[in-house]
Amino acid sequence: MLVSSSPHIRTKETIESVMYAVVLALMPALLGAIYFFGLRALFLTALAVISAVLTEYIYQKITRRPITALDGSAIVTGILLAFNIPVNSPWWLPVVGSFFAILIVKQLFGGLGYNIFNPALAGRAFLMASWPSIMTGRWSAPIRPAGSTMSGIDVVTSATPLGVLKYHATPEVVAKLNSGPMLKALFIGNTGGCLGETSALLLLLGAIFLLIKGIIDWRISLGYIGSVFVLTGIFYLFGITRANPLFHILSGGVMLGGLFMATDMVTSPVTPLGRWIFAIGGGVIAVLIRIWGGYPEGVSYSILLMNMVTPLLDRLTIPKRFGEVKK
């Protein structure tokens, strides 16, 4: 059996069909973002995509490599990066983020298939380290807030539900966060957050399409979101976290991360067992950061950390050939 460990790559024709399918799958969430946050969501996403594609094109031109800027992967990176920033960001933020993601994280490591980290997430981490006040301090409420369900949590206008849970968790607020209307708002996407992460419904819609086409692996998504659910459920029972597990999987970036980022082919393991370990490890890290870390949200760092051990997971979980003797 021939299994090459990551980094690995599929053949040329399928890269494009796969990548454009992912772009298509992200469209419902993008439309949702425009609906919830206004046209600025589209503007920032477009900037991120243009910057990503241009960076890739210019780099490949200068280094005289085959031009693959329009194979779709840069577009996916651009969209995902834009999904990970607040809608109030200045215009240059997605531009710089995509530039870093494509140039440093993707191309300098060898281009598509050789990058260790998910470029969009590493780009987000770079933005987070460089401009933390923009990335964590400029939340805007959706332009169509979920009405009366949010009144009483006035801080919600300037914070994400997770931020509220971390920094303003009075008993009344916690009761509101765990309530049905709040969970419904989180499911539909009517809450503060990064522009593409809020709507669980629309993300799931796109992801189901990719699952049917076999582009993303259900093991990773289920492992990631499931482990967040189970672990926060246990913590909820013991009173370690005050929000219920449904709140935890619907809020923040768990859906976006578990469905579209952890499942990135290049940076996740190839073996089924490796994928399970990768996904569950990521979910556990995300919960630990949420509960004991300094940030309200830990999804992006959890996936980046698991990206690092992906080659190792592949090596450890490659099935042995029959009769092979352990050395």
Next chain:
Amino acid sequence: MRQVLVLFIVCVLSAFLLSFVYGKTAPLIEENAKKKIEASLKEVFPGEVEFKEIEPGKLWEVYRNGSLAGFVYIHGERGYSSVVRAMVGVDLEGKIVGMKVPKEGLSETPGLGMKVTEPWFSRQFIGKYAEDVKLKKDGGDLDAITAATISSRACVNAVKNGYIELVKKRLPWWMKYIREFAKEYGIEEVEPGKKWKVKDKGLLYLGEAEGFGGKVQVLVLVDDKGKIEWIHIQRPEEGLPETEGYGTEVATQEYEQRFIGKSAANPDVDVLTGASVTSRAVIEAVKEGYKGGE
């Protein structure tokens, strides 16, 4: 043998060289350190003042024209990823006259928590009572740093708890009454630590006289005709030097009541039997403090 000798000579030469350089630089280094502390003290307590270190590196008394004018203290609280220390200058009332967060040893997130060192953040503490500082988020009136609630809160707590732990217990007992008057009516200092003008009320003064076991102090408010409107006799828990049962009976509300409405220059109040020395001292203190107060 030769090896030992060589090593020995190298060490001796090194020691000589180092002690020579040390001798030349040590005084300068010490002076630098002193200057630096002096400069930051001046920064949080400006004006013509002198500082006296009470607890090394933690608390200084501030003297203006020879009399105590306030304190400077340094106190730290756990922040986001390091201890946030605040260096605060307070006057005797407990009002903040200056505040800064030293960068040394501080390692909060750059761009977020590190902003506690910025002047705009510390400037908003000036004029507030150190004991009452609070962020807007917690019901007070101080702005937190955007997206750095933990560091901002640590800084506020450092100011508050440092005051409670270091300064409060060193304030003279009458300070808390002065503060209450200041808050209620507004006061103006006439003679530091001795006389204050209370707006629309009259004159507040501190009097003292020798009692049985030491100095007995009273705080008296008189109207502009010299009539006593309010009086507080130092309580045992406020440092009244008398022993239980021998003079402490005078430090009661009941005995204070007898002074109200009397003339401060010559209060005709009965001496308590069984505590005659102390009650005489109280009367004496009322008279003594009023002297020249007309």
Next chain:
Amino acid sequence: MFRHFVNGILKENPVLVLAIGLCPTLAVSTSAYNALGMGVAVIFVLTMSNLIVSAARKVIPQNLRIPIFIIIISTFVTITDYVMKAYLPELAKNLGVFVPLIVVNCIILGRAEGFAYKHSVPAALLDGLGSGIGFTLVIFIIGSIREILGAGTWMSIPGGFEGFKVFGEGFLNYPVLFMILPPGGFLVIAFLMALSRKLTGEA
């Protein structure tokens, strides 16, 4: 003879080619002024220790050479530390523990053991100066790049000159903080290494 001097700057640049002395290079290169201060301290210690080791190489016994090198180096490091604290207290505070740590900077012990112990005094002197200047140049360039991008200023001196505002005032509000964090340091070193390989034709 002169090639000993040039070698340390180009062909055997301690940071870019030999990849030694990376710890102080990363740690204090967050601003151009800090980097320069560190560089000058290293030039002084390196030149003096090379000089003394080379002058005394005939009397230093073979099997005792390392402890003796360390004593010589730490003597000069301590002198540097005292002098800096006395005359440049702000710089000393910024460089902090990295001044005493020059003792274990492998560039210095490396040159003492690898060069000064085997060469004449003038050669050792030039080698020390060359390696020291090579180190200083690189750390200064790294410090400049990191400060310009990460803080928006160049050559700002704590408690003194506030620095050239390379990209104007507006940039100061949103500098690329990443660059003055540790990963930014690695990134700049990587780019400089790549550039130096390209220029020397090794890649």
